[in-house]
């Protein structure tokens with residue numbers, strides 16, 4: 001087993017072995033910046049980066065690099081499929097959200113090629129002006145049909161979609177009640193809207209109801225409840241039916257972010273409403289990403305037709321930002337068609353989700369909601385989490401280490417995602433890597 005010694009000095013022109021190249025990266029990805037300077041020296045007093053956030057990051061880097069623990073932004077040399085590679089190493093990845101394993105699907109590549117030949121690489125403008133293509137309209141129609149909503153608007157990212165949905169419709173007289181673990185883009189949206197914000201305890205419908213009651217009593221104009229359907233840091237599912245009942249009782253509006261549920265939940269991948277047998281029209285704002293199970297880059301807001309019309313003429317991210325590129329629109333559209341034409345991808349995802357949960361249970365590692373392909377292994381201490389991720393990487397297994405500020409400081413975790421494209425041998429490699437981590441560290 002490889003130790004965590006600092007990488008050997010580089011010798012120009014000399015061939016480095018794959019493991020040395022990996023060590024080199026995890027020890028010094030920043031051209032030697034921290035070799036000769038401490039974190040304090042890198043950030044001069046009163047300089048641009050003299051902020052608490054930058055100081056904390058640079059101290060962490062200075063402490064972690066000598067232990068060869070930097071694994072962010074690992075430069076992949078191949079597509080982000082389960083079998084991938086970086087720095088000359090073959091890797092098995094459990095860190096991609098491409099839940100349906102569609103990256104590299106020949107139909108996607110064909111559709112993107114045709115779109116680029118026909119429309120080029122960019123629209124050269126925002127959607128309202130020169131930026132709308134027939135392709136965007138087809139995508140929006142397909143999205144609405146797939147999700148069971150009346151209409152949908154496409155955005156260049158899911159982040160934009162959440163910010164647009166909230167900031168276009170709510171303002172300082174309104175109150176947003178947001179699940180404590182909701183995605184950052186929802187928090188960005190409520191901040192941009194300038195509404196009063198209350199955070200309710202994660203998935204706690206009693207706490208949500210108490211707040212809704214108090215807010216109504218205080219005479220708020222409009223109330224927006226915001227949740228993710230699958231929470232990306234924990235892999236658990238929101239109690240949507242109860243939340244819809246509360247929304248009705250307190251005459252509130254509801255935003256549900258389907259980023260990790262689209263393609264992943266429900267018998268045909270249509271998300272949380274299909275999984276929980278609910279009508280999507282109960283949700284006022286259904287948002288999501290097109291960069292996960294749908295392997296493109298983009299996002300959407302789905303809901304009523306009047307909502308679509310207003311969002312496309314009244315939300316800043318839609319009006320003042322360039323359109324989703326032709327290649328991304330074509331990939332998203334074709335992926336939605338593939339999901340419907342080839343149900344085997346959803347079926348395989350469900351099978352592999354079971355395989356992941358069962359294997360973790362056999363190792364005695366808690367594994368969350370068994371329907372969700374995304375699993376958080378909470379290890380607590382952030383250094384322990386980095387060490388586990390690094391050990392796995394040495395064994396050719398690439399997983400994500402999630403630490404503060406993405407999660408609370410003492411709740412660092414490894415996050416594992418099963419996809420439809422994983423093969424049994426990929427799971428074997430993951431489980432044996434985890435068993436080694438357990439044996440070495442308990």
Ligand SMILES: Cc1ncc(COP(=O)(O)O)c(C=O)c1O
Pocket residue numbers: 157158159160162183185228232257259260288289290291297298299
């Ligand atoms: C729950 C959730 N919402 C929104 C987003 C943003 O989506 P995108 O990556 O398309 O901007 C993400 C992505 O990381 C997410 O996990």
